[in-house]
Amino acid sequence: MGEAPPAPATSAPPSAQTPPAAPAPAPDDPFLASLVPEEKEAYELAKWAEENVAEFKGQGLAGKFLNFYKSVDQYINTERAKDPNRKFDEEDEAFQSFVESARPEIEPTKWERLKTDRLVAQVQETTTKAVTEKFSRENEELRHRQTLLEKKPLIEGRLQKFQDNVGQLMVAEKDSPIATIAQKIGAEGVDKALEADPIFTPIVVSAYNHGQTAAAEFLAMTNGVKAFNESNQVQNWLIRFIRRAGEVFAEKGGDKRVRTEEDGAVKTFLPRGKFNEILQRNPAEAEKHWTFSDEDVLAMIERNTKDHIKALVTAENERLTKAGYIRPAPAAAPGAATVPGTSNPPATNGAPHAATPPPEPVGSPRAGVSAAPGQGGGAVTQQNVMSDSELALLGLPRRAA
Secondary structure (H helix, E strand, C coil), rough: CCCCCCCCCCCCCCCCCHHHHHHHCCCCCHHHCCCCHHHHHHHHHHHHHHHHHHHHHCCCCCCCCCCHHHHHHHHHHHHHHHHHCCCCCCCCCHHHHHHHHHCCCHHHHHHHHHHHHHHHHHHHHHHHHHHHHHHHHHHHHHHHHHHHHHHHHHHHHHHHHHHHHHHHHHHHHHCCCHHHHHHHHHHHHHHHHCCCCCCHHHHHHHHHHHHHHHHHHHHHHHCCCCCCCCCCCCHHHHHHHHHHHHHHHHHHHHHHHEECCCCCCCCEEEEHHHHHHHHHCCCCHCCCCCCCCHHHHHHHHHHHHHHHHHHHHHHHHHHHHHHHCCCCCCCCCCCCCHHHHHHHHCCCCCCCCCCCCCCCCCCCCCCCCCCECCCCCCCCCCCCCCHHHHHHHHHCCCCCC
8 A cells, every 4th residue: 555664573672662763774784684575675765765865865764764673673572572472463453553653754655656766767777787888898899890900900911021031041941951842832832832842841831830820829919909818729828938938038048138228228138027027016127127029029939930840840851761761852942932821731741720739949948139039948837827917917918909
């Protein structure tokens, strides 16, 4: 019948009259946990009215309801001690009289209006939240697409440079079959190189594509196009590679670890993680040091790719030689050499797919050529899950832009 909240089954002073008004109850008041659903609903509605309806602001309505329930509870406990068989039901006129006198005064029509108003507000809030979330999600997707459009030419351009640089490094290996293969691929393409040397060309192309995949993944992460995913094997390899390269160069880089800037400032090397940690904590101190830039990391991946190709080809050549195979000298191809950056290497001789993680660096670490001042060697313990702060220290954001 449009009445105020129901009388509870527990709450208040024995024969008290209307309980005094109370300030807003503490949110951790233990009595709140004892309210039955109907009482809790009434209390929450009174609290909402205080916060959202001008007429009830500053009236302590929620506190009045909580005191009301406490007073009824105390009344029942006190009177039951006198008469354990008392029912405290609708036929108990004394009990009903106490409840009516203790109940906070509010017109039934206003109470029902509060119920309606809060329901409307909840629907509006839910709708607004849904619209906001949808807009935010669409805006995030739009921003990501925009970033991709802006960064794609930069990434593709650097991958072309990766191809050219690795090709030049291979051509420089005059005593290895990879020089001839690189020249053949650069001049006539992969298919012709496969015809000329079906033994070593698949090894070269597959290992190259592994390295290019790592470079592409690094570029995507550092340019905010792709987020870090701990289950991505290539990304995990990159993190190990960067850590190991920094640790090895810090230990064995020799005088290459010290740089003199154009202004005469002398800076010493720190691994990428340590440098960025100091940069966050004390920028002035970081000015005394330098670390691998993104371009340094890419140059190291290029050299590691060439080293890995050479190591695989050398190992296979030694195996075949011991087995009595004599590799015919292929005709040298004219022109400069580059290795094509095809995303999928030919599936010849069981060559692995380009999506597999790049190999660990081989050979002993070097103390750094100008563009690539260090290379990995040895193992570094890799965590399964990278925290946001760890990724930030390595310059690899977890979330895409």
